[in-house]
Amino acid sequence: MSLLDGRLVLELLLLGSIGGFLAGLLGIGGGMILVPFTSWILAGRGVEPGLALKMAIATSMAMILFTSISSVRAHHRRGTVRWDLVRGLAPGIVGGGLLAGAGVFAMLRGQALGLVFGLFVALSATQMLLDRKPAPTRQMPGPGGRAAAGGVIGFVSGLVGAGGAFISVPFMTWCNVPIHNAVATSAALGLPIALANVSGYLIGGRGLDNPVPGSLGYLWLPGVALLASASVLCAPLGARMAYRMNVGQLRRAFALLLYGIAAHMLWKAVRG
Template identity: 45%
Template structure:
């Protein structure tokens, strides 16, 4: 393969992730992590920590995309800021814990864990299983901290913004789906910041060239900038395309990618 091909594919990955995020409300990490794994191999990055770099870089990429999404939802008054503030401490603590946990695994194990997570997301999307809507009083307020830690840990471990878990939790808590999606978008920011910082710290002895720890900055810039620009296009497309059908197709893609990550080195 042409060694320069990755310079073109990084922006294309960002555009693809951004359109999907706007079109279907899918967190970019589900696409960005496997995409980065492929591009890092293509680029010939010589490190035994490719999975760690893909996940850490994905979290850094999510920071600007989360800011863009958060601002758009905030302007519409859709973010439940009191709920966000209750979840935030747990989310940040969990994301840091997830980064530490990831540093304890080999790149092969980490890749398999991400593949298994993709299979779970694909199953949920294909089955349509979702929690029933609860009430605002359901559960104790103290529940927000452990739930935030759990969401943040999984998100930090696999390099996502947490929407696949935060949205169902907020719907169960009685939020409307638009408010749950908007608040989840806001929650992705502290997860991404804490998780990215964690991966920088955990890999600080291994950072080289254009990397800080496990965060590879050329990919952050190339993928992140296009993702931010493409997300509004995806949001506009959502009003004219058969999104439910496209979600089924995307779930099948996740299923195939998940199996490949688990069973093919």
């Protein structure tokens, strides 16, 4: 089966451009846009829907290896990345990501993954839209709490192929980290999330009978290359735009985007 044609190349480049822009703007790694659309593209070309979703999740996560670097450089130049938080959360992220990618991901059916994706995205959107103010004295937890939080972020990210911002941004703002710092720090967390989960997908996908040309287990390598090349160019544009918007606009944009994606994935999962 040949999946790469001129139309597909254009679709992936456009999708990668949108995902990269949103990665810079909202710190979401682009995964929550890329997963449903990449899954739809693969399924429309004859890939079994459950496998298409798993490949879309793995491909999206692999792409974050490239987009997170581009996005975080733009945020770092503005001095908004909290590297102390990155260091505290990263060990748990690596452990949780390996557990998800190397074990649980391979065992779950595509429909179950779709439900997990939709429910967690909807929950995150609600948290952002309600904008509940944390207690003035609430701060980020200590080393043990940060490692545990990182484990949850890495594990759930591995199941849905996203950069973790749908958990890490609400978590950090709940702990009184300003929204722009939370978004920038989340972008920096995308790299350890992607490294751990991609390693897990390669381990979990060993021996997979995959009919898609150019795939390595769950990873669709041509898709990664096209999506990443467009995303890396557009991520800095989104990061610059983030600093021209006020906090309220950024929060509402994030929440509305997540609601739309959650509704789409839940509808598809319920339909089976």
